[in-house]
Amino acid sequence: MWSWVGHRITGVVIFIFLLVHVLDTSLVRVSPEAYTAVIGAYKNPIMGLGEAGLVAAIVFHAFNGLRIIAIDFWKKGPKYQRQLLWGVLALWAVTMIPFLIRHLTIVFSNFFGGH
Protein backbone atom coordinates (compact mmCIF):
# COMPACT_ATOMS: atom_id res chain seq x y z
CA MET A 1 0.00 0.00 0.00
CA TRP A 2 2.62 2.55 1.00
CA SER A 3 4.92 1.35 -1.74
CA TRP A 4 2.07 2.07 -4.16
CA VAL A 5 1.61 5.60 -2.77
CA GLY A 6 5.36 6.10 -3.05
CA HIS A 7 5.39 4.80 -6.61
CA ARG A 8 2.58 7.19 -7.61
CA ILE A 9 4.05 10.27 -6.00
CA THR A 10 7.56 9.66 -7.35
CA GLY A 11 6.09 8.99 -10.81
CA VAL A 12 4.28 12.33 -10.89
CA VAL A 13 7.22 14.27 -9.45
CA ILE A 14 9.63 12.79 -12.01
CA PHE A 15 7.18 13.52 -14.82
CA ILE A 16 6.87 17.19 -13.85
CA PHE A 17 10.64 17.50 -13.55
CA LEU A 18 11.03 15.88 -16.96
CA LEU A 19 8.82 18.53 -18.58
CA VAL A 20 10.95 21.29 -17.06
CA HIS A 21 14.20 19.46 -17.84
CA VAL A 22 13.40 19.25 -21.57
CA LEU A 23 12.62 22.98 -21.53
CA ASP A 24 15.90 23.96 -19.84
CA THR A 25 17.91 21.69 -22.15
CA SER A 26 16.17 23.30 -25.14
CA LEU A 27 18.05 26.50 -24.31
CA VAL A 28 21.08 24.99 -26.09
CA ARG A 29 19.12 25.89 -29.21
CA VAL A 30 18.85 29.53 -28.10
CA SER A 31 22.47 30.30 -27.28
CA PRO A 32 25.41 28.93 -25.29
CA GLU A 33 25.06 31.91 -22.93
CA ALA A 34 21.38 31.21 -22.21
CA TYR A 35 22.00 27.52 -21.55
CA THR A 36 25.07 27.96 -19.40
CA ALA A 37 23.37 30.70 -17.36
CA VAL A 38 20.29 28.62 -16.55
CA ILE A 39 22.19 25.37 -15.97
CA GLY A 40 24.39 27.35 -13.57
CA ALA A 41 21.36 27.57 -11.29
CA TYR A 42 21.45 23.77 -10.95
CA LYS A 43 24.90 23.95 -9.43
CA ASN A 44 24.25 25.76 -6.16
CA PRO A 45 23.99 23.65 -2.99
CA ILE A 46 20.23 24.12 -2.53
CA MET A 47 19.58 22.77 -6.01
CA GLY A 48 22.20 20.10 -5.38
CA LEU A 49 20.06 18.80 -2.50
CA GLY A 50 17.00 18.98 -4.76
CA GLU A 51 18.81 16.89 -7.37
CA ALA A 52 19.72 14.36 -4.69
CA GLY A 53 16.02 14.13 -3.75
CA LEU A 54 15.04 13.72 -7.38
CA VAL A 55 17.57 10.94 -7.94
CA ALA A 56 16.34 9.26 -4.75
CA ALA A 57 12.79 9.40 -6.18
CA ILE A 58 13.85 8.01 -9.56
CA VAL A 59 15.89 5.18 -8.03
CA PHE A 60 12.99 4.18 -5.77
CA HIS A 61 10.52 4.32 -8.66
CA ALA A 62 12.86 2.29 -10.87
CA PHE A 63 13.52 -0.53 -8.38
CA ASN A 64 9.94 -0.62 -7.17
CA GLY A 65 8.90 -0.73 -10.85
CA LEU A 66 11.00 -3.89 -11.22
CA ARG A 67 9.25 -5.24 -8.14
CA ILE A 68 5.83 -4.55 -9.72
CA ILE A 69 6.98 -6.35 -12.86
CA ALA A 70 8.19 -9.30 -10.78
CA ILE A 71 4.85 -9.48 -8.95
CA ASP A 72 3.01 -9.45 -12.28
CA PHE A 73 5.12 -11.93 -14.21
CA TRP A 74 6.93 -14.15 -11.72
CA LYS A 75 4.87 -17.05 -10.38
CA LYS A 76 6.04 -16.55 -6.82
CA GLY A 77 6.08 -12.75 -7.10
CA PRO A 78 2.82 -12.09 -5.20
CA LYS A 79 3.88 -14.45 -2.43
CA TYR A 80 7.19 -12.70 -1.91
CA GLN A 81 5.99 -9.15 -2.56
CA ARG A 82 6.90 -8.06 0.97
CA GLN A 83 10.39 -9.51 0.83
CA LEU A 84 10.77 -7.92 -2.60
CA LEU A 85 9.96 -4.55 -1.04
CA TRP A 86 12.81 -5.01 1.43
CA GLY A 87 14.99 -5.87 -1.55
CA VAL A 88 13.92 -2.63 -3.23
CA LEU A 89 14.78 -0.61 -0.14
CA ALA A 90 18.14 -2.36 0.23
CA LEU A 91 19.05 -1.81 -3.42
CA TRP A 92 17.89 1.79 -3.08
CA ALA A 93 20.25 2.36 -0.14
CA VAL A 94 23.13 0.58 -1.87
CA THR A 95 22.67 2.83 -4.92
CA MET A 96 22.02 6.06 -3.06
CA ILE A 97 24.93 6.00 -0.62
CA PRO A 98 27.74 6.12 -3.23
CA PHE A 99 25.69 8.49 -5.35
CA LEU A 100 25.14 10.92 -2.48
CA ILE A 101 28.80 10.86 -1.46
CA ARG A 102 29.95 11.59 -5.00
CA HIS A 103 27.29 14.13 -5.99
CA LEU A 104 27.28 16.11 -2.75
CA THR A 105 31.08 16.21 -2.72
CA ILE A 106 31.05 17.69 -6.21
CA VAL A 107 28.27 20.17 -5.40
CA PHE A 108 29.67 21.40 -2.10
CA SER A 109 33.40 21.39 -2.85
CA ASN A 110 32.96 23.30 -6.08
CA PHE A 111 30.72 25.82 -4.37
CA PHE A 112 32.78 26.51 -1.28
CA GLY A 113 36.13 25.61 -2.80
CA GLY A 114 35.53 28.11 -5.56
CA HIS A 115 36.44 27.67 -9.16
Add this chain to the structure above:
Amino acid sequence: MSTDSIAAPRSNSAQSPKYKRNKGSNSSFEMVAWLFMRLSGVILIVLIFGHLFVNLMVGDGIHAIDFGFVAGKWADPFWQIWDLAMLWLALLHGTNGVRTIINDYAERDGTRMALKTILYIATTVIIVLGTLVIFTFDPCPPGAVIDLPSFCPVP
Protein backbone atom coordinates in the same frame (compact mmCIF):
# COMPACT_ATOMS: atom_id res chain seq x y z
CA MET B 1 -44.15 -7.89 3.07
CA SER B 2 -42.64 -9.90 0.29
CA THR B 3 -39.19 -11.20 0.76
CA ASP B 4 -37.66 -10.12 -2.49
CA SER B 5 -34.13 -11.26 -2.20
CA ILE B 6 -31.45 -9.32 -3.92
CA ALA B 7 -29.87 -11.23 -6.73
CA ALA B 8 -26.26 -12.15 -6.27
CA PRO B 9 -23.95 -10.03 -8.37
CA ARG B 10 -23.84 -11.08 -12.00
CA SER B 11 -26.01 -14.08 -11.30
CA ASN B 12 -28.33 -13.32 -14.18
CA SER B 13 -27.32 -16.16 -16.39
CA ALA B 14 -28.72 -14.62 -19.52
CA GLN B 15 -26.40 -11.67 -19.13
CA SER B 16 -23.47 -12.80 -17.09
CA PRO B 17 -21.38 -14.18 -19.92
CA LYS B 18 -21.65 -10.85 -21.64
CA TYR B 19 -20.72 -8.85 -18.56
CA LYS B 20 -18.02 -6.36 -19.39
CA ARG B 21 -16.46 -3.70 -17.24
CA ASN B 22 -15.76 -1.59 -20.25
CA LYS B 23 -18.90 -1.44 -22.31
CA GLY B 24 -17.49 1.11 -24.67
CA SER B 25 -15.04 -0.80 -26.77
CA ASN B 26 -13.40 -4.11 -27.25
CA SER B 27 -10.06 -2.58 -28.12
CA SER B 28 -6.95 -3.89 -26.49
CA PHE B 29 -5.61 -0.39 -25.82
CA GLU B 30 -5.49 -0.78 -22.03
CA MET B 31 -3.70 -4.11 -22.32
CA VAL B 32 -1.12 -2.68 -24.69
CA ALA B 33 -0.70 0.31 -22.35
CA TRP B 34 -0.19 -2.03 -19.38
CA LEU B 35 2.47 -3.98 -21.28
CA PHE B 36 4.10 -0.79 -22.52
CA MET B 37 4.49 0.48 -18.92
CA ARG B 38 6.51 -2.64 -18.07
CA LEU B 39 8.58 -2.82 -21.25
CA SER B 40 9.41 0.88 -21.29
CA GLY B 41 10.18 0.71 -17.57
CA VAL B 42 12.86 -1.94 -18.07
CA ILE B 43 14.47 -0.03 -20.94
CA LEU B 44 14.25 3.26 -19.03
CA ILE B 45 16.27 1.83 -16.15
CA VAL B 46 19.23 1.34 -18.49
CA LEU B 47 18.74 4.69 -20.25
CA ILE B 48 18.18 6.80 -17.13
CA PHE B 49 20.83 5.17 -14.94
CA GLY B 50 23.34 5.58 -17.79
CA HIS B 51 22.26 9.20 -18.25
CA LEU B 52 22.65 10.02 -14.56
CA PHE B 53 25.96 8.20 -14.29
CA VAL B 54 27.58 9.93 -17.26
CA ASN B 55 26.23 13.39 -16.41
CA LEU B 56 26.56 13.42 -12.61
CA MET B 57 29.15 10.83 -11.57
CA VAL B 58 31.90 10.85 -14.19
CA GLY B 59 34.60 13.52 -14.32
CA ASP B 60 33.59 16.74 -12.61
CA GLY B 61 29.93 15.69 -12.31
CA ILE B 62 27.25 18.34 -12.55
CA HIS B 63 29.89 21.02 -12.34
CA ALA B 64 31.19 20.11 -15.80
CA ILE B 65 27.81 20.62 -17.48
CA ASP B 66 27.69 23.60 -19.80
CA PHE B 67 26.96 24.22 -23.48
CA GLY B 68 30.20 22.56 -24.57
CA PHE B 69 29.39 19.43 -22.57
CA VAL B 70 26.02 18.99 -24.31
CA ALA B 71 27.51 19.83 -27.70
CA GLY B 72 30.23 17.24 -27.19
CA LYS B 73 27.67 14.55 -26.39
CA TRP B 74 25.34 15.32 -29.28
CA ALA B 75 28.21 15.38 -31.76
CA ASP B 76 27.99 11.61 -31.34
CA PRO B 77 24.98 9.82 -32.91
CA PHE B 78 25.17 7.32 -30.05
CA TRP B 79 24.09 9.94 -27.51
CA GLN B 80 21.57 11.45 -29.93
CA ILE B 81 19.79 8.09 -30.23
CA TRP B 82 20.17 7.43 -26.50
CA ASP B 83 18.60 10.76 -25.57
CA LEU B 84 15.91 10.44 -28.24
CA ALA B 85 14.85 7.01 -26.95
CA MET B 86 14.91 8.28 -23.38
CA LEU B 87 12.82 11.34 -24.30
CA TRP B 88 10.11 9.37 -26.08
CA LEU B 89 9.92 6.43 -23.70
CA ALA B 90 9.99 8.52 -20.52
CA LEU B 91 7.36 10.96 -21.79
CA LEU B 92 5.02 8.26 -23.08
CA HIS B 93 5.50 6.20 -19.90
CA GLY B 94 4.99 9.23 -17.67
CA THR B 95 1.99 10.46 -19.67
CA ASN B 96 0.30 7.08 -19.53
CA GLY B 97 0.99 6.91 -15.79
CA VAL B 98 -0.49 10.36 -15.17
CA ARG B 99 -3.46 9.43 -17.39
CA THR B 100 -4.14 6.49 -15.04
CA ILE B 101 -3.90 8.76 -12.03
CA ILE B 102 -6.31 11.30 -13.57
CA ASN B 103 -8.76 8.48 -14.34
CA ASP B 104 -8.51 7.35 -10.71
CA TYR B 105 -9.07 10.66 -8.98
CA ALA B 106 -10.96 13.03 -11.29
CA GLU B 107 -14.52 11.81 -10.96
CA ARG B 108 -16.41 14.34 -13.03
CA ASP B 109 -16.35 13.67 -16.77
CA GLY B 110 -15.61 17.30 -17.57
CA THR B 111 -12.70 17.55 -15.13
CA ARG B 112 -11.23 14.32 -16.42
CA MET B 113 -11.45 15.41 -20.04
CA ALA B 114 -9.96 18.82 -19.27
CA LEU B 115 -7.03 17.42 -17.31
CA LYS B 116 -6.27 14.82 -19.95
CA THR B 117 -6.44 17.41 -22.71
CA ILE B 118 -3.91 19.58 -20.89
CA LEU B 119 -1.73 16.50 -20.31
CA TYR B 120 -1.74 15.45 -23.97
CA ILE B 121 -1.01 18.97 -25.19
CA ALA B 122 1.92 19.31 -22.77
CA THR B 123 3.31 15.91 -23.80
CA THR B 124 3.04 16.66 -27.52
CA VAL B 125 4.72 20.05 -27.18
CA ILE B 126 7.59 18.63 -25.11
CA ILE B 127 8.17 15.57 -27.34
CA VAL B 128 8.21 17.70 -30.51
CA LEU B 129 10.41 20.35 -28.92
CA GLY B 130 12.88 17.84 -27.49
CA THR B 131 13.13 15.90 -30.75
CA LEU B 132 13.73 19.08 -32.76
CA VAL B 133 16.40 20.23 -30.32
CA ILE B 134 18.30 16.93 -30.56
CA PHE B 135 18.30 16.94 -34.37
CA THR B 136 18.60 20.61 -35.30
CA PHE B 137 21.27 21.34 -32.73
CA ASP B 138 24.34 23.28 -33.92
CA PRO B 139 27.36 22.67 -31.67
CA CYS B 140 29.20 25.70 -33.07
CA PRO B 141 26.54 28.41 -33.48
CA PRO B 142 27.75 31.43 -35.46
CA GLY B 143 28.53 34.42 -33.27
CA ALA B 144 28.75 32.45 -30.04
CA VAL B 145 31.92 32.84 -28.02
CA ILE B 146 31.64 31.13 -24.63
CA ASP B 147 31.64 27.46 -23.61
CA LEU B 148 32.05 26.11 -27.13
CA PRO B 149 33.28 22.53 -27.52
CA SER B 150 36.97 22.23 -28.42
CA PHE B 151 36.28 20.98 -31.96
CA CYS B 152 34.66 24.27 -33.09
CA PRO B 153 36.80 26.48 -35.38
CA VAL B 154 38.37 29.31 -33.40
CA PRO B 155 36.59 32.56 -34.36
